[in-house]
Amino acid sequence: MSDRILCKFFLHGSCLKGENCEYSHDSKNPPNNVCTFYQKGICLYGSRCRYEHVRTCQPQSLSASNVPRPTLCSDSQPQSLTPSMNRRPKAGFAGDNDDGDKSPNNVVHYIHPREYPICSFAAAGDCPRGNQCPHMHGDICTTCGKKCLHPFRPEEREEHTKECEKKQKHIEALKKSQEIECSVCLDRILSKATPGERKFGLLTECDHPFCIQCIRNWRSSSPVSGMDVNSTLRACPICRKLSYFVVPSVVWYSTPEEKEEIIDTYKAKLRSIDCKHFNFGNGNCPFGGSCFYKHAYSDGRLEEVVLRHLGSQEGETLIADTIRLSEFLGGLQI
Amino acid sequence: MIDFSRVQKELQDCEKDKDASGIRVSPKSDNLTRLTGTIPGPIGTPYEGGTFQIDITIPEGYPFEPPKMQFSTKVWHPNISSQSGAICLDVLKDQWSPALTLKTALVSIQALLSTPEPKDPQDAVVAEQYIKNYQVFVSTARYWTETFAKNSSLEEKVKRLVEMGFGDAQVRSAIESSGGDENLALEKLCSG
Numbered sequence: 001m002s003d004r005i006l007c008k009f010f011l012h013g014s015c016l017k018g019e020n021c022e023y024s025h026d027s028k029n030p031p032n033n034v035c036t037f038y039q040k041g042i043c044l045y046g047s048r049c050r051y052e053h054v055r056t057c058q059p060q061s062l063s064a065s066n067v068p069r070p071t072l073c074s075d076s077q078p079q080s081l082t083p084s085m086n087r088r089p090k091a092g093f094a095g096d097n098d099d100g101d102k103s104p105n106n107v108v109h110y111i112h113p114r115e116y117p118i119c120s121f122a123a124a125g126d127c128p129r130g131n132q133c134p135h136m137h138g139d140i141c142t143t144c145g146k147k148c149l150h151p152f153r154p155e156e157r158e159e160h161t162k163e164c165e166k167k168q169k170h171i172e173a174l175k176k177s178q179e180i181e182c183s184v185c186l187d188r189i190l191s192k193a194t195p196g197e198r199k200f201g202l203l204t205e206c207d208h209p210f211c212i213q214c215i216r217n218w219r220s221s222s223p224v225s226g227m228d229v230n231s232t233l234r235a236c237p238i239c240r241k242l243s244y245f246v247v248p249s250v251v252w253y254s255t256p257e258e259k260e261e262i263i264d265t266y267k268a269k270l271r272s273i274d275c276k277h278f279n280f281g282n283g284n285c286p287f288g289g290s291c292f293y294k295h296a297y298s299d300g301r302l303e304e305v306v307l308r309h310l311g312s313q314e315g316e317t318l319i320a321d322t323i324r325l326s327e328f329l330g331g332l333q334i
Numbered sequence: 335m336i337d338f339s340r341v342q343k344e345l346q347d348c349e350k351d352k353d354a355s356g357i358r359v360s361p362k363s364d365n366l367t368r369l370t371g372t373i374p375g376p377i378g379t380p381y382e383g384g385t386f387q388i389d390i391t392i393p394e395g396y397p398f399e400p401p402k403m404q405f406s407t408k409v410w411h412p413n414i415s416s417q418s419g420a421i422c423l424d425v426l427k428d429q430w431s432p433a434l435t436l437k438t439a440l441v442s443i444q445a446l447l448s449t450p451e452p453k454d455p456q457d458a459v460v461a462e463q464y465i466k467n468y469q470v471f472v473s474t475a476r477y478w479t480e481t482f483a484k485n486s487s488l489e490e491k492v493k494r495l496v497e498m499g500f501g502d503a504q505v506r507s508a509i510e511s512s513g514g515d516e517n518l519a520l521e522k523l524c525s526g
Contacts, residue, residue: 184397184432186343208433218432221398227428237433 380475384483400430
């Protein structure tokens with residue numbers, strides 16, 4: 001137990017797990033200060049990283065990367081560790097698990113190249129050592145142009161490529177969005193004074209761009225007498241098409257699919273927020289089943305929407321609101 | 335709070351194609367809340383050849399509230415008051431949209447001049463004449479255009495009024511105080 005890693009929450013006096021914590025609450029144990037990103041080969045902070053950029057397995061002793069190094073994992077050793085060795089608690093920790101079934105003396109192993117990390121400098125864009133670099137340089141990612149694709153880790157490559165393409169798409173969308181003007185204030189939306197103003201307000205039914213503030217201002221302005229709210233305030237100021245809601249977005253879209261995605265993301269986000277009107281079942285939400293926010297009771301159960309349908313005299317089906325008996329009785333003439 | 339930067343942009347935009355559209359907007363005062371719009375009378379109507387001035391007041395809520403517009407040039411038209419110059423136009427009232435601008439509103443007014451709507455009148459007398467006696471309406475409208483909307487140069491106006499027997503300086507100040515309206519200046523001169 002003594003070679004457990006020091007709990008970083010405990011170090012700050014804020015570990016909530018107490019006795020049950022899987023990390024050590026003994027301040028004599030070394031903290032794990034090794035940068036996990038560096039281990040994977042890419043730490044974007046480079047030399048500015050506050051974690052230590054050391055390898056848990058040194059390149060020259062690569063043969064031991066998967067197998068515990070006997071010097072590190074035996075319980076009697078920690079006191080004799082030199083400070084530089086102290087920085088490798090991860091290897092010691094990993095060794096703990098493997099100790100049982102593998103002989104500590106068995107050091108000759110073939111290590112699959114996927115276990116070698118790639119050079120983090122090359123992955124971040126530039127390796128000063130170039131061809132002289134002792135570390136493996138990754139393949140060039142066609143999207144970001146950096147040598148950050150590990151040649152032997154297909155999942156990692158795929159993940160990076162996906163992530164990178166997504167980022168690139170976002171950057172391109174942002175570039176295209178720069179030029180777009182709001183038709184109300186006539187300003188370029190992404191050049192507005194405060195960051196809060198630099199947002200588009202998407203209307204669901206048409207493709208006219210507005211800044212979120214202008215379109216919300218217009219929709220919330222008080223109607224003049226004789227004004228039909230649906231054909232004016234809730235309509236697009238340009239084409240007068242009726243949209244029931246406005247979706248905020250930091251980028252403008254160029255295809256209907258992109259718009260769909262923005263709207264879906266927005267709705268999904270709202271659905272994770274508890275509705276303040278519903279108030280965990282204690283309140284009454286005026287939007288009922290059409291509310292975008294989450295209607296969940298305090299025990300986590302979701303509200304089940306039961307719509308009551310009424311047949312009107314004309315044969316149409318209407319959805320009934322909550323009817324109170326008092327309203328019915330109040331309307332009676334006795 | 336008025337969005338002055340938008341008003342400023344609209345003015346610049348108007349300035350750019352004033353030759354093509356013939357529509358001008360210029361500020362009356364420094365703070366851009368009071369402006370004057372000028373539209374040419376549409377060709378093929380009794381208003382052809384006239385230049386009509388419109389007083390524009392930008393309200394607090396602009397552009398979420400429509401600008402207040404009123405003819406300062408007298409016009410004989412069923413949807414414009416012959417007395418006050420008040421305009422009956424939906425886009426200046428309940429059909430306003432913040433995507434509309436001063437220029438588009440003035441274009442709408444220009445369109446209103448060519449397509450009168452006597453069934454929804456602002457001036458009942460004019461509307462009645464339009465329906466019952468169209469020829470008389472046309473000639474009255476043309477006469478009003480000739481009299482009030484044709485811009486003779488300042489010197490011509492001064493000359494005509496001086497010929498009536500008023501002093502030169504007196505005439506010039508009267509024309510200036512009545513905003514270039516010759517008839518109004520004459521009224522002022524006569525009333526002393």
